[in-house]
């Protein structure tokens with residue numbers, strides 16, 4: 001890792017952007033490199049899903065800038081993020097762009113990387129533990145399992161970004177992992193049933209994975225399609241027979257939440 005020397009004159013040194021994954025929430029799931037970069041940086045631009053415990057690892061003298069987006073704000077907030085990234089890096093600062101999970105999984109990380117590069121700014125990626133794999137895992141749901149699942153897909157449930165019309169194609173994959181799918185859950189489940197998935201196929205929501213308020217809801221595709229399953233953001237939705245493995249790994253299958 002090439003960390004700019006903070007003692008050097010700001011004008012004389014070249015700024016740099018570290019695109020850092022914060023993992024699913026528990027600070028113990030940060031990479032060693034992410035923790036090291038946070039302890040050395042000048043500026044941190046952080047997202048909504050980055051936990052307070054992780055922000056405590058940032059060098060005390062560094063400037064912390066919240067750039068989280070709520071639904072519908074993406075188009076307004078993203079240009080501000082681009083502007084802040086460029087401004088601080090071009091001023092010679094060591095800038096951390098801190099994102100939940102892995103920066104390149106539905107995080108627009110690649111767009112920020114490309115923009116910085118277009119302006120001659122060095123970018124270093126620090127991959128993170130994505131919620132797509134870790135949230136199900138922590139809940140005792142492996143995405144692959146011998147004889148049960150040979151494939152998985154990670155899909156956005158946010159219709160604007162996602163290709164909602166592709167549910168029929170995704171339906172052929174053994175395990176489906178859906179991020180940002182809470183709001184459209186009934187529509188997604190119904191689309192998968194229409195595409196041939198069984199209504200009694202097990203499904204799970206893992207909410208706020210790795211935090212103290214983690215909650216796991218085990219249900220079926222049919223119950224979700226009928227609008228009978230309560231779920232709160234942030235949550236990962238897993239669909240497939242691998243959900244049944246949970247019983248053997250953690251000894252419990254929470255019951256469906258009926259609303």
Ligand code: SAH
Nearest residue numbers: 101102105130131179180208209234235236
């Ligand atoms: N880059 C992130 C994903 C960003 S999209 C990653 O790799 O994890 C945001 C979505 O991620 C949320 O809507 C939710 O579906 C999921 N998510 C992120 N953190 C989560 C957590 N701690 N628990 C459950 N879901 C989470």
